[in-house]
Amino acid sequence: MITLTEENYIKAIFHLGNQGSVTVSTNALAEAMNTKASSATDMIKKLAEKNYANYKKYQGVSLTADGKRVAVNIIRKHRLWEVFLVDKLNFTWDQVHDVAEQLEHIKSQKLIDELDAFLDFPTHDPHGDPIPDKHGKFEHVEKTSLSNAKEGVNYICVGVNDSSVDFLKYLNNNAIALGTVIKVLHKEPFDHSIKIAIEGRELMVSQIVGKNLFLKEN
Amino acid sequence: MITLTEENYIKAIFHLGNQGSVTVSTNALAEAMNTKASSATDMIKKLAEKNYANYKKYQGVSLTADGKRVAVNIIRKHRLWEVFLVDKLNFTWDQVHDVAEQLEHIKSQKLIDELDAFLDFPTHDPHGDPIPDKHGKFEHVEKTSLSNAKEGVNYICVGVNDSSVDFLKYLNNNAIALGTVIKVLHKEPFDHSIKIAIEGRELMVSQIVGKNLFLKEN
DNA sequence: ATTGTTGTTTAGATAAGTCTAAAAATAAGT
DNA sequence: ACTTATTTTTAGACTTATCTAAACAACAAT
Ligand SMILES: [Mn+2]
Ligand SMILES: [Mn+2]
Ligand SMILES: [Mn+2]
Ligand SMILES: [Mn+2]
Numbered sequence: 001m002i003t004l005t006e007e008n009y010i011k012a013i014f015h016l017g018n019q020g021s022v023t024v025s026t027n028a029l030a031e032a033m034n035t036k037a038s039s040a041t042d043m044i045k046k047l048a049e050k051n052y053a054n055y056k057k058y059q060g061v062s063l064t065a066d067g068k069r070v071a072v073n074i075i076r077k078h079r080l081w082e083v084f085l086v087d088k089l090n091f092t093w094d095q096v097h098d099v100a101e102q103l104e105h106i107k108s109q110k111l112i113d114e115l116d117a118f119l120d121f122p123t124h125d126p127h128g129d130p131i132p133d134k135h136g137k138f139e140h141v142e143k144t145s146l147s148n149a150k151e152g153v154n155y156i157c158v159g160v161n162d163s164s165v166d167f168l169k170y171l172n173n174n175a176i177a178l179g180t181v182i183k184v185l186h187k188e189p190f191d192h193s194i195k196i197a198i199e200g201r202e203l204m205v206s207q208i209v210g211k212n213l214f215l216k217e218n
Numbered sequence: 219m220i221t222l223t224e225e226n227y228i229k230a231i232f233h234l235g236n237q238g239s240v241t242v243s244t245n246a247l248a249e250a251m252n253t254k255a256s257s258a259t260d261m262i263k264k265l266a267e268k269n270y271a272n273y274k275k276y277q278g279v280s281l282t283a284d285g286k287r288v289a290v291n292i293i294r295k296h297r298l299w300e301v302f303l304v305d306k307l308n309f310t311w312d313q314v315h316d317v318a319e320q321l322e323h324i325k326s327q328k329l330i331d332e333l334d335a336f337l338d339f340p341t342h343d344p345h346g347d348p349i350p351d352k353h354g355k356f357e358h359v360e361k362t363s364l365s366n367a368k369e370g371v372n373y374i375c376v377g378v379n380d381s382s383v384d385f386l387k388y389l390n391n392n393a394i395a396l397g398t399v400i401k402v403l404h405k406e407p408f409d410h411s412i413k414i415a416i417e418g419r420e421l422m423v424s425q426i427v428g429k430n431l432f433l434k435e436n
Numbered sequence: 437a438t439t440g441t442t443g444t445t446t447a448g449a450t451a452a453g454t455c456t457a458a459a460a461a462t463a464a465g466t
Numbered sequence: 467a468c469t470t471a472t473t474t475t476t477a478g479a480c481t482t483a484t485c486t487a488a489a490c491a492a493c494a495a496t
Contacts (some may be wrong), residue, residue, distance in 0.1 A: 005483065026444055039484055041445055046482095058444060058491060089332035099326045108317045114307035223453065244474055257454055259475055264452090276461060276474060 002050075004105045007074055009033060009043045010052055013063055014071035020063030029061065069136060076132040078104035079125035080115050086126045087119060093126040093177075094168035127168075128159030128178050128214065144217075146194060147210035149184045155215035156181055162212040171213075174203060181218060220268075222323050225292055227251060227261045228270055231281055232289035238281030247279065287354060294350040296322040297343035298333050304344045305337060311344040311395075312386035345386075346377030346396050346432065362435075364412060365428035367402045373433035374399055380430040389431075392421060399436060 012032045014020040030040040044061045047053035052067035063071060081103040085091035091099075113134065116122075123139070124130055132138040143158050157180045160167065171177065176198060185202065186195040192207035205213075230250045232238040248258035262279045265271035270285035281289060299321040303309035309317075331352065334340075341357070342348055350356040361376050375398045378385065389395065394416060403420065404413040410425035423431075 003482080027442095035483090036485065037444065038446080038486080042483075085329070089329065089336055091328070091332070095328070099324070099329055102324045102326075103321075106317070106320045108320075110309070110313070111303070111307065111317055114309070118307055221452080245472095253453090254455065255474065256456085256476080260453075 002052075002070065006043070006047065006050075006052070007070065007105060009040075009047060010063065010067050010071050011074050013047075013053065013061060014068065014075070017062055020068050020071055023060035023062050025060050072132045072136040072138075074104050076134075076136075077106070077112055079129060079131045080112065080119060080122070082125045082127070083119050083122045083131070084115060087122075092168075092172070094165045094172065096126060097163050097165075126178075127163050128157075141214075142216055143214040145211055146182070146184070146196070146205070146213040146215055147192065147207065149182075149215055151184050151187060154181060154183050154218040156218045157213060158216045159214035160212055161214060167209075167212060170209070175199070175201075176213070182215060220270075220288065224261070224265060224268075224270070225288065225323060227258075227265060228281065228285050228289050229292050231265075231271065231279060232286065232293070235280055238286050238289055241278035241280050243278050290350045290354040290356075292322050294352075294354075295324070295330055297347060297349040298330065298337065298340070300343045300345070301337050301340045301349070302333060305340075310386075310390070312383045312390065314344060315381050315383075344396075345381050346375075359432075360434055361432040363429055364400070364402070364414070364423070364431040364433055365410065365425065367433055369402050369405060372399060372401050372436040374436045375431065376434045377432035378430055379432060385427075385430060388427070393417070393419075394431070400433060 009029070010020075012029055013024050016028055016032055017024040026037050026040045026044065029044070030037045033040065044053060044055050047061070047067065048055035051064055052070060054062045054064055078100045081100045082093075082096040085096045085099060086093060116134065121133075122131055124141075128141065130138040130141055141158060144155075145161070146155075149155055157176060157178055159178070160171070176182075180198055183197040184194060185197055188194070192210065193204055194207075194210050195202060195204050197203075227247070228238075230247055231242050234246055234250055235242040244255050244258045244262065247262070248255045251258065262271060262273050265279070265285065266273035269282055270288060272280045272282055296318045299318045300314040303314045303317060304311060334352065339351075340349055342359075346359065348356040348359055359377060362373075363379070364373075367373055375394060375396055377396070378389070394400075398416055401415040402412060403415055406412070410428065411422060412425075412428050413420060413422050415421075
């Protein structure tokens with residue numbers, strides 16, 4: 001039996017540590033969980049005790065095979081619910097995350113299998129992130145950040161690094177969505193801002209936007 | 219801010235006390251919540267403190283207007299989710315309750331409003347229980363228990379008192395569902411068992427079944 | 437190699453929800 | 467009315483998840 005809090009810590013370790021395989025520092029975990037380092041240490045011990053995490057004092061934490069299984073399953077549920085909210089309940093992509101954070105902890109195998117089928121086995125969530133199948137497999141999405149994109153080349157928007165409401169609304173306001181075609185016109189060396197062309201229009205975006213928007217070549 | 223546990227206690231008081239207006243004993247509440255009387259006392263104090271409950275020592279507990287609002291909203295969510303599971307995700311009426319117990323605590327006004335619309339504003343859940351609208355209003359379902367039904371009269375099955383898996387499966391096995399037409403052939407005074415006719419077939423049912431099956435005259 | 441800085445762990449406290457055991461209030465029986 | 471029996475409340479303890487403050491380990495830097 002696994003608690004909601006344990007699930008959230010496991011998910012955070014997974015995201016911070018490149019699928020949970022790389023060691024994550026106590027401070028990084030505490031920061032991600034909005035708690036203090038001492039709380040993170042306590043939870044890490046508990047996860048290690050339950051064989052969800054590998055842990056040696058002062059050496060950081062990573063996930064065991066069991067821990068990874070748990071993480072992938074929660075991510076699967078989170079992303080399926082996000083698809084449900086957008087496709088069936090008229091949510092926009094900036095409205096789904098907080099609700100999915102709650103729904104991802106509902107325990108019912110039938111529920112998630114049926115939901116998957118009801119949504120016609122989607123492979124990506126509303127933010128372009130891949131959805132693991134029921135065996136935990138999911139494809140790697142080929143992508144570059146806008147910051148690393150080449151001048152003069154045409155790209156398609158395939159994802160975001162930051163799913164915060166503020167960033168997604170910024171994209172909405174500038175008519176950038178998954179599938180939008182983007183060409184890099186000029187990368188300014190001084191402040192790393194980028195001038196791009198989207199569907200004819202020209203737009204100047206900051207370095208932060210550049211780092212959080214994922215593209216693939218068109 | 220209200221916790222999941224508080225919500226469940228409030229719901230229990232509502233169900234035990236005829237919409238929360240009648241006083242409920244500490245023992246009855248503890249029994250319904252599968253806890254001990256001492257735990258119930260603690261929670262009752264907390265609910266009174268937060269103005270969800272009326273409480274005087276040794277005098278039992280009832281809900282305030284606020285408490286009733288909370289209860290009705292949870293029941294609304296519970297029943298809408300049950301409809302969703304049956305109508306959209308191929309659940310049977312005996313499979314939905316436990317999952318709905320989890321889903322009823324998801325906090326999002328938009329979610330429940332959109333779900334309501336998505337399901338086409340259903341008025342009853344899969345067990346025949348009425349679904350409160352977004353203002354908390356719901357119709358009283360006119361019903362008699364099979365035990366109180368008159369011999370020789372035709373009835374329609376409109377609900378169940380007990381939503382347990384065992385009882386609902388018993389009904390499934392005997393082809394009794396909402397809408398099934400039932401005629402009372404004979405009520406046995408000795409053990410209060412009842413002989414009924416359903417769609418031609420004859421069936422003998424116990425007193426317990428009689429008390430848990432709700433009918434209305436046809 | 438000693439010092440200083442940062443990162444991590446431990447010790448001790450707190451709040452929510454639960455329990456057992458004991459005390460107090462109410463209800464029932466004679 | 468007095469004595470039981472039942473119900474309810476209180477007292478004290480435990481678990482989970484959190485915190486602050488203090489101790490300890492690791493890493494840099496001179
Ligand atoms: Mn999300
Ligand atoms: Mn997402
Ligand atoms: Mn139910
Ligand atoms: Mn129901």
